[in-house]
Amino acid sequence: xxxxxxxxxxxxxxxxxxxxxxxxxxxxxxxxxxxxxxxxxxxxxxxxxxxxxxxxxxxxxxxxxxxxxxxxxxxxxxxxxxxxxxxxxxxxxxxxxxxxxxxxxxxxxxxxxxxxxxxxxxxxxxxxxxxxxxxxxxxxxxxxxxxxxxxxxxxxxxxxxxxxxxxxxxxxxxxxxxxxxxxxxxxxxxxxxxxxxxxxxxxxxxxxxxxxxxxxxxxxxxxxxxxxxxxxxxxxxxxxxxxxxxxxxxxxxxxxxxxxxxxxxxxxxxxxxxxxxxxxxxx
Amino acid sequence: xxxxxxxxxxxxxxxxxxxxxxxxxxxxxxxxxxxxxxxxxxxxxxxxxxxxxxxxxxxxxxxxxxxxxxxxxxxxxxxxxxxxxxxxxxxxxxxxxxxxxxxxxxxxxxxxxxxxxxxxxxxxxxxxxxxxxxxxxxxxxxxxxxxxxxxxxxxxxxxxxxxxxxxxxxxxxxxxx
Numbered sequence: 001x002x003x004x005x006x007x008x009x010x011x012x013x014x015x016x017x018x019x020x021x022x023x024x025x026x027x028x029x030x031x032x033x034x035x036x037x038x039x040x041x042x043x044x045x046x047x048x049x050x051x052x053x054x055x056x057x058x059x060x061x062x063x064x065x066x067x068x069x070x071x072x073x074x075x076x077x078x079x080x081x082x083x084x085x086x087x088x089x090x091x092x093x094x095x096x097x098x099x100x101x102x103x104x105x106x107x108x109x110x111x112x113x114x115x116x117x118x119x120x121x122x123x124x125x126x127x128x129x130x131x132x133x134x135x136x137x138x139x140x141x142x143x144x145x146x147x148x149x150x151x152x153x154x155x156x157x158x159x160x161x162x163x164x165x166x167x168x169x170x171x172x173x174x175x176x177x178x179x180x181x182x183x184x185x186x187x188x189x190x191x192x193x194x195x196x197x198x199x200x201x202x203x204x205x206x207x208x209x210x211x212x213x214x215x216x217x218x219x220x221x222x223x224x225x226x227x228x229x230x231x232x233x234x235x236x237x238x239x240x241x242x243x244x245x246x247x248x249x250x251x252x253x254x255x256x257x258x259x260x261x262x263x264x265x266x267x268x269x270x271x272x273x274x275x276x277x278x279x280x281x282x283x
Numbered sequence: 284x285x286x287x288x289x290x291x292x293x294x295x296x297x298x299x300x301x302x303x304x305x306x307x308x309x310x311x312x313x314x315x316x317x318x319x320x321x322x323x324x325x326x327x328x329x330x331x332x333x334x335x336x337x338x339x340x341x342x343x344x345x346x347x348x349x350x351x352x353x354x355x356x357x358x359x360x361x362x363x364x365x366x367x368x369x370x371x372x373x374x375x376x377x378x379x380x381x382x383x384x385x386x387x388x389x390x391x392x393x394x395x396x397x398x399x400x401x402x403x404x405x406x407x408x409x410x411x412x413x414x415x416x417x418x419x420x421x422x423x424x425x426x427x428x429x430x431x432x433x434x435x436x437x438x439x440x441x442x443x444x445x446x447x448x449x450x451x452x453x454x455x456x457x458x459x460x
Contacts, residue, residue: 024361028410031358044354051301056308063309128304129311130356132403133318133423134413137356139304166358173358182411208419270312 031166032183035150042168049139049171052127116232116239118280122146126272127171136176136209138162140274143170151185153230153237153277159265160187160230160241164276172276176268177243178209188234189213189243193221200231203243206259211244213260220258222246228262238279242266291449292331292341295441296348299324304356317426318419324352325367325399326435327442329392332371334446336378344451345371357412366402370395389435396431400424 005011030038037045107115124146128139142148144167152164154174163185166173175184187203191213201216213228226246232239244262252259300323307314307321314321328345335341349364356363374395381387404420407413 020361020365023364024359024406024410027353027359027361028412037358041354041358044351048297048301048304048351048355051297052304055298055301055305059305059309126308128301128355129308131303131307131321132400133315133320134404134407134415135357137358138308139355180414182414269315 028183035167036144037166037168045139045166045168045173046143046170049127049141049168052139053141056127114280116279116281119238120278120280122148122276122278124172124274124276126174126274134180136162136179136181137165138174138176138271138274140172140174140276141170142276143168143172145169147278148172148276149278151236152279153187153241154274155241155266155277156271156274157265157267158242159267160237160243161264161266161268161271161274163187163236174274177203177211177264177266178205178268180205180209185234185236187237187243188231189228190231191216191222191226191228191246193218193226194223195221197221198231200233202234203228203262206261211262211264213246213262216258216260220249222249222260224248227265232279232281236279238277238281241277286454288449289452289454292445292451293344293347295445296324296327296344297351299327299438300348300352300355303352314426314430318423319426319430320400320423321434322396322399322427322431323434323438324348325363325370326392326396326431326438328367328371329374329395330388330435330439330442331446331451332374333378333381333388333391334443335450336375338450338453340452341375341450342368342371357407359410359412361410362403362406363399365406366399370398373398385439389432389439392435393428393431396428397424400427 122142124140124142126138127141130137148164148167150164150167153160154162154164160177162174162176164172165175175181189203190198190200193199199216199218199222201213204212204214206212224246228243228245230237230239230241230243242265244264247261247263250259303321303323328348331341345367346364349367350360352363353360374391381391404415
């Protein structure tokens, strides 16, 4: 022990390693527990986010030009498909308006202010992405000043793509639903079984970024193609956000329970614009 | 304003950090094919340490850049903030034994990229932020090295010019008389 204490180089290395792990542990703890990051961290995030917006502008012009050419080539097919949907859409819109008005009247009659399915939408642009492909983190250009809070659900391309994990004043970090982060909050979801009953469970990630519907009872009554929505039971997200549809049902590696694989509905590969969902019902 | 010249290298690294995030976003469809990483800022640190191997103050530049990158990309401190100063120190020590030619420096940078990737994978796995098998990580090294080679070749003349003309925290006016 005396020899160890007299060896200054060895002692310094030990102290440095202890300091590194202490800083790492503290920052991980703060990231998981705190609702807002430390002021210095928030400032750092926003300073880099401002630079990112400036740099993104010329890059997006070039990138946008290339994707515009690609979209032009697909225009005819898209136009034909959309024409076939227009008639249905008008009818659906009219029906939705009627149902919405009826729903409002019923709520006011029952004196219900907000339910699990009530939410506001906040649109944001993706300005940056984590440089490695493992962490599945996006940075968006809205923060606490726009009313964003930690754990809000984020949608893109018609489905849920993740949730907010860190909010600064003018930027936020979004962790994708496919993340393998062990500390990530999972979405509580539900699906309608063949017998008409609701099946509840949570979304987890298995293997190579594959989504699965787990902890579900009566999972054998779920058919392929059944759509899965958030149930609002997790306390963070509203009810009724589309997660995806059932791809296939297999057994887990032990052969004991069902493993329901899901095709995600959201745009996970290239989300440029996202919608943050603010639930109206308080926790 | 002349006094700010000694901080130009720090500003260049800030731009490189921003570019890392932007290119990772816009080139995601290509980079995600082999789980490649976009490492423009770490490559900048590596090249600076090879060009200006006698400037001990640059270790603070690596620590600062590492902390900012950690905060912005991961929300935790301990990934880039640790490995970038270590890599800088290693490259500064090895620079005196390396021939001062383009390909030797590029090879040193690629070797350092492997160290950075392995360390990041190890530390992020330990704290549970990722659960990537070692095989996937090793396979992802090849596309990462390919992208890093492109970035290193493209940015080589920029970092050489910046490191020789605007060394960090060194007032060059003292040497002009």
